[in-house]
Amino acid sequence: MPRPLPPDHPWPIGFTATCLRATLYILLVAGLAQGAYLEALHLPEVRFSEHGFTELAQSAVLLTASLLLLYTRQVLKVLPTVTLLMFAFTFSSFIREQDYWLDAWVARHTWKVLVALVIVPILVWVIRERRRFVAEFASYANSFSFGLFAAGVLTTYVFSRLYGRAAFWQAVMEEHYVRTFKDAAEEVVELLGYALILIAVIELTLLARRWALARRAG
Secondary structure, eight states, rough: OOOOTTTTTOOOOOHHHHHHHHHHHHHHHHHHHHHHHHHHHOOOOTTTTSSSHHHHHHHHHHHHHHHHHOOOIIIOOOOOHHHHHHHHHHHHHOOOOHHHHHHHHTOTHHHHHHHHHHHHHHHHHHHHHHHHHHHHHHHHSSSSSHHHHHOOOOOIIHHHHHHHOHHHHHHHHHHGHHHHHHHHHHHHHHHHHHHHHHHHHHHHHHHHHHHHHHHOOO
C-alpha cells in the first residue's frame, strides 16, 4: 500500500468549488429535514418507524458513506488503514440499522453476528498495522473531514441517545407524554449525525483525490 501524503502537501481548492460544496451540503441537510417533516405530515402510520423516510434515509446515508470509503481505499489508495477502520464503523452502523429486518427475515440478533464479522477482522488487521495507522491518522487528524466525522459521531452516538431518552421526554411533556415525540427527536437528530458523517466522508474522498493527483504529478 502506498504511504499517505503529508497533510501540508499543496493542492489548492478554489473558492467557487468550496462554495458549491457548501451549497450542496446545505441542500442535503435541508432535504433530509424536509423529508422528515413530510413523513410526519403525510405518513402517520409509519412515521419514524423502520418503514418511514427517516429510518430509510439513515440506511441510505450510511451505505453511501461506506461505499465512498471503499472507493477511497481501493481505487484512490489513500489512507488504507484509516479508511478501513472508518468503513468498519459506518458499515457496522448500517447493519445495526437493519436490525428490524434481519430479526424478521433471518433470526434474532443476526445483526450482532454480522457486525462482529465486520469489526473483529478489521480491528485485528488495524492493530497489526498500528504503526501505519498512526502515521496515516497524523495526516488525517487535522483535516476538516476529521472534525466533521467526530462531530457526526458525537451527535449520533452521544447526543441523540441522551436527547432521545424516554425519561427526558416524560419530564418535558409530563402527563402529555407520547412516545412518537421521543422517537421523532431521537431519529431526526440521529439522521443529522449520519449526514455529518457522510459529508465528512465526501470531504475525505475529495481530499484523497487531491492527494492522489498531487502524488501522480510529483
